[in-house]
Amino acid sequence: MGTETDLSDDDAGANLPDVADYLSLPDDATDEEAAAIVAAIAAHVADGERAAAAVAAAAARSEPTWEGEKWTFAGRVTATSGRRLRRVPDGAPREKWTAAARADRF
Structure with missing residues (x-):
């Protein structure tokens, strides 16, 4: 049914511990x-x-999100342009330069 794998000649298995060193079956x-x-x-x-x-x-x-960075981005726009952002939408471009170019839409 199953096939046995011998890791003794395999480089990937060379660093694996022998399971028998950690397990034992009762003699009976x-x-x-x-x-x-x-x-x-x-x-x-x-x-x-x-x-x-x-x-x-x-x-x-998983794709990168604005999670945890919206307030930072909004603060940078406010600091550099003097314009206060109400919110950074979830669909805003994730690349900061592209998002900054569209900040007037937020």
């Missing part, structure tokens, strides 16, 4: 109990890998 565990323990550990590791992949995918597709 039956084959079924040992299989259940291994399955639980494999499911836990797979869940962690899926969660890490989901976080990486979300970070890759």
Whole structure:
């Protein structure tokens, strides 16, 4: 069914610790109990890998926002032009020079 992966010759696996160093099965565990323990550990590791992949995918597709920078931008426009901005819209260009050129519309 599954395939075994030998990491001994793989450079990526060279720095991985041997799982057997950290885990032990009870001496009196039956084959079924040992299989259940291994399955639980494999499911836990797979869940962690899926969660890490989901976080990486979300970070890759998220776009920069004005979150936390609207007040800074509005303050700079006020300081440099003397014109006070009422608000910086969410749809404003994220690139500061482009946004500054459109500040009269805010």
